[in-house]
Amino acid sequence: MGKVRCVGAASAILMGALLGALLLGGCAPKAATPSGPVEPVAKVTWENTIGPLLSQRCGGCHGSSGGLSLTTYEGALKGGRRGPAIQPGKGEESLLVRALRGTEPGLRRMPANQPPLSDEEIALISGWIDAGAPK
Numbered sequence: 756m757g758k759v760r761c762v763g764a765a766s767a768i769l770m771g772a773l774l775g776a777l778l779l780g781g782c783a784p785k786a787a788t789p790s791g792p793v794e795p796v797a798k799v800t801w802e803n804t805i806g807p808l809l810s811q812r813c814g815g816c817h818g819s820s821g822g823l824s825l826t827t828y829e830g831a832l833k834g835g836r837r838g839p840a841i842q843p844g845k846g847e848e849s850l851l852v853r854a855l856r857g858t859e860p861g862l863r864r865m866p867a868n869q870p871p872l873s874d875e876e877i878a879l880i881s882g883w884i885d886a887g888a889p890k
Contacts, residue, residue, distance in 0.1 A: 800889045801828045805880060812876075813866050825851075828890050837862075843888040846881030855880065 799805065809817075809825040817825040823840060824830025831851070834840040840851040850859060855877045857864030864871055872880075883889070 798889065799879065799883045799886070801831075801883075802890060805883050808876065808880070812869070812872060815869075816867065832888070841884055841888050843884060846884035849881075849884050852877060852881045852884065 806826075806828060809831065813825040817823045817835075819826055819830060823835030823837075824833075825840070831840055832843075834850065837850055840849065840854075842849045846852055853859035854862055854865040855872050857871070866872070
């Protein structure tokens with residue numbers, strides 16, 4: 756018999772965003788407006804998806820009390836001692852993604868002392884950065 760797993764708020768937000776991005780904005784056709792160009796149906800932004808995910812998973816250590824802050828959009832763009840955490844347009848090259856994947860030399864996989872983010876969560880963050888890290 757399979758195991759039943761509880762889904763937390765961040766997982767529910769992420770799964771909704773992933774489903775919306777994949778089904779509505781990523782692979783599915785886009786909605787045409789009667790008077791204008793084709794517009795995406797769903798868009799992953801800091802405010803609707805990335806901010807809540809990083810605040811919940813990383814905010815305990817990377818809050819707004821100095822150093823790298825991942826609880827605000829501005830703090831995430833600014834970065835910390837190692838420089839900018841996010842390079843808009845360069846998801847996999849961004850320090851944030853390398854830290855989450857555990858591929859940044861001299862830095863252990865983040866979040867420290869917590870379960871790692873799933874591959875899907877990291878891919879969502881990387882894709883958001885690739886799209887220019889919209890607020």
